[in-house]
Amino acid sequence: MVDYYAQTGRRHVKSFAKKKDAVAFEAKTRIEVNGKVHVADSETVTVAEAGKLWLESCDGLERSTVAQYTQHLNLHIAPFIGKKKLTEITIPAVRAFLDTLKAEGRSAAMVRAVRVSLGSMLSDAQEQGLIATNAVKDMGRKKGRTKAAARHKEQIQVGVDIPTPAEVKAMLAAAAGKPRVFIMTAVLTGMRASELRGLRWVDVNLSKAEVTVRQRADAYHEIGSPKSAKGRRKIPLPANLVAALKEWQKECPSGELGLVFPSGTGNIEFHANITKRWYHPPQIAAGVSVNTGELDKDGKPVVAPKYSGLHALRHFYASWLINRPEDGGLGLPPKVVQDRMGHSSIQMTLDVYSHLFPKGDDASTMDDAASALLG
Structure with missing residues:
Protein backbone atom coordinates (compact mmCIF):
# COMPACT_ATOMS: atom_id res chain seq x y z
CA MET A 1 0.00 0.00 0.00
CA VAL A 2 1.09 3.55 -0.73
CA ASP A 3 -0.06 6.13 1.81
CA TYR A 4 0.61 9.70 0.70
CA TYR A 5 -0.57 13.32 0.79
CA ALA A 6 -1.32 15.14 -2.46
CA GLN A 7 -0.36 18.76 -3.09
CA THR A 8 -3.89 19.70 -1.98
CA GLY A 9 -3.17 18.36 1.50
CA ARG A 10 -5.60 15.48 1.13
CA ARG A 11 -4.48 12.03 2.21
CA HIS A 12 -4.77 9.12 -0.23
CA VAL A 13 -4.18 5.39 0.10
CA LYS A 14 -3.70 3.12 -2.91
CA SER A 15 -3.12 -0.63 -2.81
CA PHE A 16 -1.27 -2.84 -5.29
CA ALA A 17 -0.95 -6.59 -5.84
CA LYS A 18 2.82 -6.37 -6.29
CA LYS A 19 5.42 -4.42 -4.34
CA LYS A 20 7.29 -3.33 -7.47
CA ASP A 21 4.11 -1.63 -8.78
CA ALA A 22 3.66 0.18 -5.45
CA VAL A 23 7.28 1.37 -5.49
CA LYS A 153 4.20 4.94 -49.42
CA GLU A 154 4.19 5.84 -53.10
CA GLN A 155 3.99 9.43 -54.28
CA ILE A 156 0.94 10.46 -56.27
CA GLN A 157 1.41 9.60 -59.92
CA VAL A 158 0.15 11.06 -63.17
CA GLY A 159 -2.20 8.57 -64.79
CA VAL A 160 -2.88 6.88 -61.45
CA ASP A 161 -3.88 9.61 -59.01
CA ILE A 162 -3.68 12.58 -61.39
CA PRO A 163 -5.53 12.60 -64.72
CA THR A 164 -3.34 13.13 -67.75
CA PRO A 165 -4.00 16.14 -70.03
CA ALA A 166 -5.37 13.73 -72.65
CA GLU A 167 -7.80 12.24 -70.12
CA VAL A 168 -8.99 15.69 -69.05
CA LYS A 169 -9.57 16.65 -72.69
CA ALA A 170 -11.52 13.44 -73.25
CA MET A 171 -13.65 14.03 -70.14
CA LEU A 172 -14.52 17.56 -71.23
CA ALA A 173 -15.31 16.40 -74.77
CA ALA A 174 -17.74 13.82 -73.37
CA ALA A 175 -19.42 16.26 -70.96
CA ALA A 176 -21.98 18.95 -71.71
CA GLY A 177 -23.83 21.71 -69.91
CA LYS A 178 -23.38 22.08 -66.16
CA PRO A 179 -21.13 18.98 -65.74
CA ARG A 180 -18.72 20.27 -68.40
CA VAL A 181 -18.46 23.73 -66.85
CA PHE A 182 -18.04 22.20 -63.40
CA ILE A 183 -15.20 19.89 -64.48
CA MET A 184 -13.62 22.72 -66.43
CA THR A 185 -13.74 24.99 -63.38
CA ALA A 186 -12.30 22.28 -61.16
CA VAL A 187 -9.30 21.54 -63.41
CA LEU A 188 -8.54 25.21 -64.12
CA THR A 189 -8.91 26.58 -60.56
CA GLY A 190 -8.01 23.64 -58.33
CA MET A 191 -10.79 24.54 -55.91
CA ARG A 192 -11.81 21.94 -53.35
CA ALA A 193 -15.13 20.20 -53.91
CA SER A 194 -16.59 21.97 -50.86
CA GLU A 195 -15.42 25.34 -52.23
CA LEU A 196 -17.01 24.65 -55.62
CA ARG A 197 -20.27 23.63 -53.94
CA GLY A 198 -20.29 26.89 -51.99
CA LEU A 199 -19.09 29.14 -54.82
CA ARG A 200 -21.33 32.19 -55.44
CA TRP A 201 -21.64 34.30 -58.56
CA VAL A 202 -20.78 37.42 -56.52
CA ASP A 203 -17.36 35.86 -55.91
CA VAL A 204 -16.74 35.32 -59.62
CA ASN A 205 -15.47 38.48 -61.34
CA LEU A 206 -15.77 37.68 -65.03
CA SER A 207 -14.59 41.13 -66.13
CA LYS A 208 -11.35 40.77 -64.15
CA ALA A 209 -11.13 37.04 -64.91
CA GLU A 210 -10.69 35.95 -61.31
CA VAL A 211 -12.56 34.08 -58.61
CA THR A 212 -12.32 34.82 -54.89
CA VAL A 213 -12.68 31.89 -52.51
CA ARG A 214 -14.52 33.15 -49.41
CA GLN A 215 -16.63 30.20 -48.28
CA ARG A 216 -17.40 26.52 -48.71
CA ALA A 217 -20.34 24.17 -48.21
CA ASP A 218 -19.82 21.35 -45.71
CA ALA A 219 -21.22 17.82 -45.66
CA TYR A 220 -24.33 19.08 -43.84
CA HIS A 221 -25.13 21.69 -46.53
CA GLU A 222 -24.07 24.52 -44.27
CA ILE A 223 -22.04 27.44 -45.55
CA GLY A 224 -18.87 28.15 -43.59
CA SER A 225 -15.39 29.59 -43.84
CA PRO A 226 -12.68 27.98 -46.00
CA LYS A 227 -10.64 25.11 -44.59
CA SER A 228 -7.88 27.45 -43.34
CA ALA A 229 -6.86 31.10 -43.37
CA LYS A 230 -4.85 30.41 -46.54
CA GLY A 231 -8.04 29.03 -48.08
CA ARG A 232 -9.22 32.62 -48.63
CA ARG A 233 -7.56 33.42 -51.93
CA LYS A 234 -7.93 34.83 -55.44
CA ILE A 235 -7.50 32.53 -58.43
CA PRO A 236 -7.06 33.85 -61.99
CA LEU A 237 -9.35 32.43 -64.66
CA PRO A 238 -8.27 31.51 -68.22
CA ALA A 239 -10.23 33.20 -71.01
CA ASN A 240 -11.89 29.96 -72.19
CA LEU A 241 -13.19 29.29 -68.67
CA VAL A 242 -14.52 32.85 -68.43
CA ALA A 243 -16.41 32.31 -71.69
CA ALA A 244 -17.84 29.00 -70.45
CA LEU A 245 -18.98 30.56 -67.16
CA LYS A 246 -20.66 33.44 -68.99
CA GLU A 247 -22.70 30.99 -71.04
CA TRP A 248 -23.53 28.86 -68.00
CA GLN A 249 -24.65 31.91 -66.00
CA LYS A 250 -27.52 32.39 -68.45
CA GLU A 251 -28.85 28.89 -67.69
CA CYS A 252 -27.88 28.55 -64.03
CA PRO A 253 -30.87 27.92 -61.69
CA SER A 254 -31.41 30.89 -59.41
CA GLY A 255 -31.65 30.64 -55.64
CA GLU A 256 -31.28 32.69 -52.49
CA LEU A 257 -27.65 31.62 -52.12
CA GLY A 258 -26.71 32.69 -55.65
CA LEU A 259 -24.57 29.60 -56.22
CA VAL A 260 -22.61 28.91 -59.39
CA PHE A 261 -23.19 25.13 -59.29
CA PRO A 262 -26.48 24.65 -57.41
CA SER A 263 -29.01 21.87 -57.53
CA GLY A 264 -31.96 22.17 -59.89
CA THR A 265 -33.84 24.11 -57.21
CA GLY A 266 -31.00 26.58 -56.61
CA ASN A 267 -29.81 25.01 -53.34
CA ILE A 268 -26.51 23.43 -52.35
CA GLU A 269 -25.94 20.31 -54.43
CA PHE A 270 -25.11 17.01 -52.75
CA HIS A 271 -21.47 15.95 -53.11
CA ALA A 272 -22.61 12.45 -54.10
CA ASN A 273 -24.81 13.83 -56.89
CA ILE A 274 -21.92 15.84 -58.33
CA THR A 275 -19.67 12.79 -58.27
CA LYS A 276 -22.15 10.27 -59.67
CA ARG A 277 -24.06 12.49 -62.11
CA TRP A 278 -21.54 15.10 -63.28
CA TYR A 279 -18.11 13.53 -62.84
CA HIS A 280 -18.33 9.78 -63.36
CA PRO A 281 -20.50 9.58 -66.55
CA PRO A 282 -18.14 11.72 -68.70
CA GLN A 283 -15.21 9.53 -67.67
CA ILE A 284 -16.99 6.33 -68.63
CA ALA A 285 -18.24 7.88 -71.89
CA ALA A 286 -14.69 9.02 -72.74
CA GLY A 287 -13.16 5.65 -71.92
CA VAL A 288 -11.37 7.02 -68.86
CA SER A 289 -12.40 3.93 -66.96
CA VAL A 290 -11.28 0.64 -65.44
CA ASN A 291 -12.72 -2.85 -65.68
CA THR A 292 -14.32 -3.97 -62.42
CA GLY A 293 -14.00 -7.64 -63.30
CA GLU A 294 -17.78 -8.05 -63.11
CA LEU A 295 -20.34 -8.71 -65.83
CA ASP A 296 -23.74 -7.09 -66.29
CA LYS A 297 -26.97 -9.00 -66.96
CA ASP A 298 -26.09 -9.15 -70.68
CA GLY A 299 -22.68 -10.63 -69.95
CA LYS A 300 -20.77 -7.45 -70.81
CA PRO A 301 -17.87 -6.21 -68.64
CA VAL A 302 -18.83 -3.60 -66.04
CA VAL A 303 -16.57 -0.56 -66.07
CA ALA A 304 -16.08 2.12 -63.41
CA PRO A 305 -14.63 5.61 -63.63
CA LYS A 306 -10.85 5.62 -63.37
CA TYR A 307 -10.86 8.55 -60.94
CA SER A 308 -13.55 8.09 -58.33
CA GLY A 309 -12.92 11.20 -56.23
CA LEU A 310 -13.10 14.85 -57.24
CA HIS A 311 -9.77 15.50 -55.53
CA ALA A 312 -8.05 14.06 -58.62
CA LEU A 313 -9.06 17.23 -60.48
CA ARG A 314 -7.43 19.34 -57.77
CA HIS A 315 -4.28 17.23 -58.16
CA PHE A 316 -4.41 17.90 -61.91
CA TYR A 317 -4.55 21.66 -61.36
CA ALA A 318 -1.49 21.49 -59.10
CA SER A 319 0.42 19.50 -61.73
CA TRP A 320 -0.64 22.01 -64.41
CA LEU A 321 0.72 24.88 -62.31
CA ILE A 322 3.99 23.01 -61.73
CA ASN A 323 4.72 21.59 -65.20
CA ARG A 324 7.05 23.57 -67.45
CA PRO A 325 5.51 25.66 -70.28
CA GLU A 326 7.15 23.39 -72.85
CA ASP A 327 5.27 20.50 -71.20
CA GLY A 328 1.93 22.31 -71.34
CA GLY A 329 2.03 23.82 -67.83
CA LEU A 330 2.69 27.19 -66.23
CA GLY A 331 6.01 26.46 -64.51
CA LEU A 332 5.13 28.35 -61.33
CA PRO A 333 7.38 28.31 -58.22
CA PRO A 334 6.30 26.38 -55.10
CA LYS A 335 5.19 29.45 -53.12
CA VAL A 336 2.81 30.55 -55.86
CA VAL A 337 1.48 26.99 -56.16
CA GLN A 338 0.80 27.00 -52.40
CA ASP A 339 -1.14 30.28 -52.69
CA ARG A 340 -3.22 29.09 -55.64
CA MET A 341 -4.00 25.76 -53.93
CA GLY A 342 -4.87 27.42 -50.60
CA HIS A 343 -2.54 25.14 -48.64
CA SER A 344 -2.00 26.16 -45.03
CA SER A 345 1.78 25.80 -45.39
CA ILE A 346 4.45 25.45 -48.07
CA GLN A 347 5.45 22.19 -46.38
CA MET A 348 2.10 20.68 -47.32
CA THR A 349 2.61 21.68 -50.95
CA LEU A 350 6.09 20.21 -51.07
CA ASP A 351 5.13 17.03 -49.21
CA VAL A 352 2.49 16.23 -51.83
CA TYR A 353 3.91 17.69 -55.05
CA SER A 354 7.68 18.19 -54.67
CA HIS A 355 8.44 15.27 -57.01
CA LEU A 356 6.52 16.99 -59.81
CA PHE A 357 8.64 20.16 -59.84
CA PRO A 358 11.33 20.26 -62.56
CA LYS A 359 14.67 19.23 -61.12
CA GLY A 360 16.73 21.44 -63.43
CA ASP A 361 19.32 18.73 -63.98
CA ASP A 362 18.18 17.07 -67.20
CA ALA A 363 20.95 15.83 -69.46
CA SER A 364 21.42 18.95 -71.62
CA THR A 365 21.30 21.38 -68.70
CA MET A 366 23.67 19.26 -66.65
CA ASP A 367 26.13 18.92 -69.55
CA ASP A 368 26.14 22.70 -70.12
CA ALA A 369 26.72 23.38 -66.43
CA ALA A 370 29.55 20.84 -66.25
CA SER A 371 31.19 22.33 -69.33
CA ALA A 372 31.03 25.83 -67.83
CA LEU A 373 32.57 24.56 -64.60
CA LEU A 374 35.35 22.52 -66.17
CA GLY A 375 36.09 24.91 -69.04
Missing part, protein backbone atom coordinates in the same frame (compact mmCIF):
# COMPACT_ATOMS: atom_id res chain seq x y z
CA ALA A 24 6.95 2.62 -9.06
CA PHE A 25 3.72 4.44 -8.22
CA GLU A 26 5.25 6.05 -5.14
CA ALA A 27 8.24 7.35 -7.10
CA LYS A 28 6.04 8.73 -9.87
CA THR A 29 3.56 10.26 -7.42
CA ARG A 30 6.28 11.97 -5.39
CA ILE A 31 7.47 13.78 -8.54
CA GLU A 32 3.93 14.77 -9.52
CA VAL A 33 3.10 16.05 -6.02
CA ASN A 34 6.29 18.11 -5.91
CA GLY A 35 5.38 19.52 -9.31
CA LYS A 36 1.82 20.17 -8.08
CA VAL A 37 0.33 18.22 -10.99
CA HIS A 38 -0.74 14.98 -9.31
CA VAL A 39 -4.31 13.82 -9.78
CA ALA A 40 -5.55 11.05 -7.48
CA ASP A 41 -7.83 8.28 -8.77
CA SER A 42 -10.67 9.58 -6.59
CA GLU A 43 -10.37 13.04 -8.16
CA THR A 44 -10.48 11.99 -11.79
CA VAL A 45 -13.13 10.45 -14.08
CA THR A 46 -13.42 7.56 -16.48
CA VAL A 47 -12.41 7.80 -20.13
CA ALA A 48 -16.08 7.72 -21.18
CA GLU A 49 -16.92 10.61 -18.84
CA ALA A 50 -13.89 12.57 -20.03
CA GLY A 51 -15.05 11.94 -23.58
CA LYS A 52 -18.40 13.58 -22.88
CA LEU A 53 -16.65 16.62 -21.39
CA TRP A 54 -14.38 16.76 -24.41
CA LEU A 55 -17.27 16.78 -26.87
CA GLU A 56 -18.97 19.54 -24.89
CA SER A 57 -15.83 21.65 -25.30
CA CYS A 58 -15.94 21.22 -29.08
CA ASP A 59 -18.50 24.01 -29.55
CA GLY A 60 -17.50 26.15 -32.51
CA LEU A 61 -15.99 23.31 -34.53
CA GLU A 62 -17.62 22.16 -37.77
CA ARG A 63 -20.45 19.68 -37.43
CA SER A 64 -18.56 17.13 -39.50
CA THR A 65 -15.57 17.36 -37.16
CA VAL A 66 -17.70 16.94 -34.04
CA ALA A 67 -19.53 14.03 -35.70
CA GLN A 68 -16.21 12.34 -36.41
CA TYR A 69 -15.05 12.85 -32.80
CA THR A 70 -18.35 11.44 -31.54
CA GLN A 71 -18.00 8.40 -33.77
CA HIS A 72 -14.44 7.78 -32.58
CA LEU A 73 -15.54 8.01 -28.95
CA ASN A 74 -18.68 5.90 -29.19
CA LEU A 75 -17.47 3.21 -31.61
CA HIS A 76 -13.77 2.86 -30.94
CA ILE A 77 -12.69 4.40 -27.61
CA ALA A 78 -15.52 3.87 -25.10
CA PRO A 79 -16.18 0.20 -25.94
CA PHE A 80 -12.59 -0.78 -25.09
CA ILE A 81 -11.27 1.67 -22.46
CA GLY A 82 -14.35 3.72 -21.54
CA LYS A 83 -14.57 2.28 -18.00
CA LYS A 84 -10.92 2.92 -17.17
CA LYS A 85 -9.94 5.86 -15.00
CA LEU A 86 -7.92 8.54 -16.77
CA THR A 87 -5.05 7.82 -14.40
CA GLU A 88 -4.89 4.30 -15.83
CA ILE A 89 -4.25 5.58 -19.36
CA THR A 90 -0.49 5.17 -19.45
CA ILE A 91 1.78 4.70 -22.45
CA PRO A 92 1.56 0.87 -22.20
CA ALA A 93 -2.22 1.17 -21.86
CA VAL A 94 -2.43 3.30 -25.01
CA ARG A 95 -0.22 0.87 -26.91
CA ALA A 96 -2.38 -2.05 -25.81
CA PHE A 97 -5.51 -0.16 -26.83
CA LEU A 98 -4.18 0.60 -30.32
CA ASP A 99 -3.08 -3.01 -30.73
CA THR A 100 -6.58 -4.12 -29.74
CA LEU A 101 -8.13 -1.86 -32.39
CA LYS A 102 -5.90 -3.44 -35.04
CA ALA A 103 -6.76 -6.94 -33.83
CA GLU A 104 -10.47 -6.03 -34.01
CA GLY A 105 -10.10 -5.23 -37.70
CA ARG A 106 -9.79 -1.44 -37.70
CA SER A 107 -7.82 -0.13 -40.65
CA ALA A 108 -4.43 1.52 -40.14
CA ALA A 109 -5.94 4.88 -41.13
CA MET A 110 -8.74 4.49 -38.59
CA VAL A 111 -6.30 3.53 -35.81
CA ARG A 112 -4.26 6.67 -36.54
CA ALA A 113 -7.38 8.84 -36.53
CA VAL A 114 -8.62 7.36 -33.23
CA ARG A 115 -5.20 7.86 -31.68
CA VAL A 116 -5.33 11.56 -32.62
CA SER A 117 -8.81 11.88 -31.13
CA LEU A 118 -7.73 10.14 -27.92
CA GLY A 119 -4.77 12.49 -27.63
CA SER A 120 -7.05 15.50 -28.11
CA MET A 121 -9.42 14.17 -25.44
CA LEU A 122 -6.56 13.65 -22.96
CA SER A 123 -5.28 17.18 -23.64
CA ASP A 124 -8.74 18.53 -22.80
CA ALA A 125 -8.81 16.44 -19.59
CA GLN A 126 -5.32 17.71 -18.73
CA GLU A 127 -6.52 21.31 -19.07
CA GLN A 128 -9.40 20.52 -16.71
CA GLY A 129 -7.05 19.08 -14.10
CA LEU A 130 -8.40 15.55 -14.45
CA ILE A 131 -5.08 14.00 -15.45
CA ALA A 132 -1.45 14.94 -14.97
CA THR A 133 0.02 13.79 -18.27
CA ASN A 134 -1.09 12.96 -21.80
CA ALA A 135 0.11 9.44 -22.56
CA VAL A 136 -0.58 9.80 -26.29
CA LYS A 137 1.71 12.83 -26.57
CA ASP A 138 4.31 11.27 -24.29
CA MET A 139 4.20 8.18 -26.44
CA GLY A 140 5.40 10.21 -29.42
CA ARG A 141 5.99 8.79 -32.82
CA LYS A 142 8.25 5.85 -33.37
CA LYS A 143 10.62 7.45 -35.89
CA GLY A 144 12.02 4.22 -37.20
CA ARG A 145 8.59 2.78 -37.86
CA THR A 146 7.36 6.05 -39.39
CA LYS A 147 10.32 6.17 -41.76
CA ALA A 148 9.86 2.53 -42.67
CA ALA A 149 6.20 3.15 -43.48
CA ALA A 150 7.11 6.23 -45.51
CA ARG A 151 9.48 4.16 -47.65
CA HIS A 152 6.56 2.04 -48.82
